[in-house]
Amino acid sequence: MPQKVTIATVARRARVSRQTVSNVINSPQVVREETRRRVLQAIDDLGYRASQAARLMRTGRSRLIAARIEPTRDGITGSVLDRFLHGLTETAESAGYRVLVYTAAGADREIAAYEALVASYDLDGFVLTGTKHADPRVSWLAARDVAFVAFGRAWDQPDRHPWVDVDGADGTAQATRHLIDTGHRRIGYVGWPEGSGVGDDRRAGWLAAMRDAALDTGRERRVPDGIGEGAAALRALLDAADPPTAVVCCSDSLALGALPVARGVDPPVAVIGFDDTPVAPAVGLSSVSQPLAGAAACCVDLLAGLLDGRSQQAPSHVLLRPTLVLRHSG
Amino acid sequence: MPQKVTIATVARRARVSRQTVSNVINSPQVVREETRRRVLQAIDDLGYRASQAARLMRTGRSRLIAARIEPTRDGITGSVLDRFLHGLTETAESAGYRVLVYTAAGADREIAAYEALVASYDLDGFVLTGTKHADPRVSWLAARDVAFVAFGRAWDQPDRHPWVDVDGADGTAQATRHLIDTGHRRIGYVGWPEGSGVGDDRRAGWLAAMRDAALDTGRERRVPDGIGEGAAALRALLDAADPPTAVVCCSDSLALGALPVARGVDPPVAVIGFDDTPVAPAVGLSSVSQPLAGAAACCVDLLAGLLDGRSQQAPSHVLLRPTLVLRHSG
DNA sequence: TATGACGTTTTGAACGATCAAGGGGGCGAG
């Protein structure tokens, strides 16, 4: 059993004081070159690694960021956050941070979770996902001066806090333009009910692309997310006069429901989904793919900037472009 | 900005010493009832929460456990681990632990990750997933006396370390018996190549159920995991004389590939997958569902038992039964 | 020769908790 190697062990070996070892690590420029080398050699020989706990105690910085993981809902949308989490963890590691995950049932429970996490573990920052209008979490964190970045923009007040988001309107616009380019003229849209920032944004992209091409925007259904809902919505659109020859969907769940309906008519209706979830390649569904790893990396960068004192000024925002992934369905 | 409230703040307010407050928290039985109440009141009034960092420094226990998250492979199998992680986090929270996630590219990189995590963050334990024969991670952790529990049994030496697993053979046996009960006699199997513990185990269940019913076990294909592979395997089985009327698959990926092929013949071939991934409900695939939340809870229990000194004796093992989820396909 | 400044290194204290040992009051036994 190897003895625990502390900064004092290193100091003895390099024949310097504790503080000099600390300086070699944290402010190398104040240490003479030769001493620095001797200390580094000792660190290497002994396999020394600074104890985060002790460091945290003195500095108050834990180098830990928290991310929430959702209770796997229908499993389709959930995978988006999982991929995001993976990107987050990877980037955080290379920035010297670690990711702690937590769960929370509702918004108030989530605030209770913050309370515990900040007080007991001295978390440095949070990455929020799925922010809503006037999100209570945002207020709480802002009031306590806890650093955070949201994945999802602040819909009501864009400058309220730093965020990273994917341009949903651009994604649906790409999808719509692709359908137009391949000859479709009657292009429908199946989206979520009005009021969700994300849903309205995605709808706006379809709307804009249709108007740009001077096409009719009447073929539209707004329904709650779900596979059954998607199927029903497309059926309704097909029952009308002059039915669409293609539909853009607000999510893969909706698109997945629409797909069998679309393939049941001749010629098949083209379908494009949103999020490029794992089901999409499995069933040959074209879909708009969010750059989740990139978004996660941006979140970490922003958060690290906040924590390391850089970019103290105005909240920063990043808007990323999604890409259209084409498969059989569109 | 509220002052930071430490054990000393509480002590002053309750007019006792630091140690008494500590005792109220950690060994309440040594404190007089009335004093205890006064201290608890003070803790409540001030909203005091013990600093994990300081506690860790003294006790060496971080109350942090680590779990690896995979680089989202095909996204289908990945979701199993994601659901497991969610269960892990939830149970850990109620047991007073937190989950730190990390990534690692290969097995050697993973050991480097352990090194860093144990040394810098004093992690209390690990939950391993996807253990293999003679896993180097197991040896490393055992050599360092780091507590860990594996999700996935120790195939070569069952008593090597504590594990929790799902009885794959029981799952495929359930699936096979269900097919037999619904009238099928020529039941095929599409599985992974020999040599993987999980794959061989699942195959054994089909084999046993078929032999119990004195049915022919000749209709079998062993191929790498994948959607295309599943489709090809079923096609090959159907091309033979006396083709199967139903197939049990070793994974949802294989089943998902087999499904369109199965539905393309008349009458359709019944297909049952394994893992009940999010795609399964989406496409109406029957599948064997692993109790992932339960498995995660068992892992935490075992690990907590190890860490809290209980059950020091022999490694414990838990084998859980999966359940068959029936949908259109079988 | 003393003084100040500079570059580098060392020393003491602190972060917030727990451990180990010490202390005082009450009470029964010698």
Added chain:
DNA sequence: CTCGCCCCCTTGATCGTTCAAAACGTCATA
């Protein structure tokens, strides 16, 4: 009355690190 014991509580030291300030040697300047 004194001793010992038990119960309950307090005091000092400690975990490993960084902060703040002091100390050291060297050198230029007055």
